[in-house]
Amino acid sequence: MQIGFLTCPGTHPGSDRRREDAYEHDMQVAALRPAMEERGMALTEIDWRAPIEAFVDFPLVLVGTPWDYQDAEAEFLGKLDALEGSGRQVCNPAALVRWNARKTYLKDLATRGAATIPTIWLERATAEDIVRALDAFGSEAVVAKRQVGAGAEGQSIHHAGALDPAWKMEQPMMLQPYLDQITREGEYSFLFVDGAFSHALLKRAADGDYRVQSIYGGTEEALTPSTADLAAAQRIFAAVPFDTPLYARIDMVRGDDGALMLMEAEMIEPYLYPEQGPQLGVMMAEAIERRLG
Numbered sequence: 265m266q267i268g269f270l271t272c273p274g275t276h277p278g279s280d281r282r283r284e285d286a287y288e289h290d291m292q293v294a295a296l297r298p299a300m301e302e303r304g305m306a307l308t309e310i311d312w313r314a315p316i317e318a319f320v321d322f323p324l325v326l327v328g329t330p331w332d333y334q335d336a337e338a339e340f341l342g343k344l345d346a347l348e349g350s351g352r353q354v355c356n357p358a359a360l361v362r363w364n365a366r367k368t369y370l371k372d373l374a375t376r377g378a379a380t381i382p383t384i385w386l387e388r389a390t391a392e393d394i395v396r397a398l399d400a401f402g403s404e405a406v407v408a409k410r411q412v413g414a415g416a417e418g419q420s421i422h423h424a425g426a427l428d429p430a431w432k433m434e435q436p437m438m439l440q441p442y443l444d445q446i447t448r449e450g451e452y453s454f455l456f457v458d459g460a461f462s463h464a465l466l467k468r469a470a471d472g473d474y475r476v477q478s479i480y481g482g483t484e485e486a487l488t489p490s491t492a493d494l495a496a497a498q499r500i501f502a503a504v505p506f507d508t509p510l511y512a513r514i515d516m517v518r519g520d521d522g523a524l525m526l527m528e529a530e531m532i533e534p535y536l537y538p539e540q541g542p543q544l545g546v547m548m549a550e551a552i553e554r555r556l557g
C-alpha cells in the first residue's frame with residue numbers, strides 16, 4: 265500500500281531548489297519509511313502541487329514537508345480539500361490544517377484555558393504600534409510576526425530605545441512581548457503521535473540570535489521533561505478543538521512565573537525531531553495503520 269508524503273521544491277529529493285535545511289526532510293522520511301515498510305506500506309514523496317490525478321494510488325496522504333505553503337495558502341488548502349474530496353485520508357485533516365495555518369488559533373486555545381503569550385492582533389502595523397505594545401506589555405522588547413507564517417519568516421524584534429520610526433508591516437500580524445527565557449533556557453518541543461506523548465527536546469538559538477530554528481544556527485537536545493512541564497504541554501494538546509491529530513508538536517517557552525507558555529501548536533508540517541525520539545517512526549506507522557482500519 266502506498267502512502268503519499270507531501271513535499272515542495274525546497275524539500276523534494278533530487279530537486280535543484282532544495283533548502284539548506286532539507287536534510288530535516290531526509291531525516292524525517294528516514295525515520296518513517298522503514299517502520300512503514302515493515303507494516304507493508306511504501307512511503308512515496310510527492311510535490312503538493314502535483315495534479316490531483318497523481319494521488320490516486322494513495323489511500324492516505326501525510327502533509328509531510330510542504331514548507332512553502334504559507335506563500336500559497338489558498339492553493340494549498342484547496343489541494344488538501346481536493347484530496348479529501350477525492351477519497352484520500354489527509355493527515356492532519358484539511359479542517360485542522362486550515363485552523364492551524366493562521367496563528368489566530370492561539371486565541372481559540374487561550375479561550376479553552378491554554379497558557380498563551382499575551383498578544384496584540386493587528387491587520388497592519390507601524391512603529392507607533394510597537395511603542396504602544398512595549399508600553400502595554402511593559403517589556404524591554406517586542407516580537408512582530410505574520411499571522412500566517414513559518415520558520416520565523418517576516419518576523420522582527422524591536423528593542424525599546426532602538427526603534428526604527430520607518431518600520432511597518434502591511435499584512436495581518438501579531439505583537440508579543442519578547443520572552444528572554446528563549447535565549448536563557450530555550451524553546452521546548454513536545455511531540456505527540458495519535459494523542460500519545462512521544463518525546464521532548466530543548467531547542468537553543470545560536471549566540472546573538474533569539475530564533476531557535478536550525479536554519480538560523482539553532483541546536484537541539486533530547487530532554488526528559490519535568491512532570492509539571494509535560495502536564496503543561498498535555499493541557500495545550502487537550503485544548504485543540506478537533507479529533508486527535510495524527511501528529512502534533514507543542515512548542516513552549518517559560519514565562520516569568522516559571523510555567524511554560526505556548527509559542528505555537530504545530531499540526532501542519534512540523535519537523536518531528538526523530539533523532540531525539542527513535543520510537544517516532546514506529547509510533548507513526550502504527551497510528552497510520554490504525555487510521556487505515
Ligand SMILES: Nc1ncnc2c1ncn2[C@@H]1O[C@H](COP(=O)(O)OP(=O)(O)O)[C@@H](O)[C@H]1O
Pocket residue numbers: 381407409413414415416417419440441442443444446451469474475476477515527528
Ligand atoms: N514572544 C517571543 N519571545 C521570544 N522569542 C520569540 C517570541 N516569538 C517568537 N520567538 C522566536 O521566534 C521563533 C519563531 O516564532 P514562532 O512563533 O515559532 O513562529 P514560526 O511559525 O515562524 O515558527 C521562535 O521559535 C522563537 O525562537
Ligand SMILES: [Mg+2]
Pocket residue numbers: 415416515528
Ligand atoms: Mg515556531
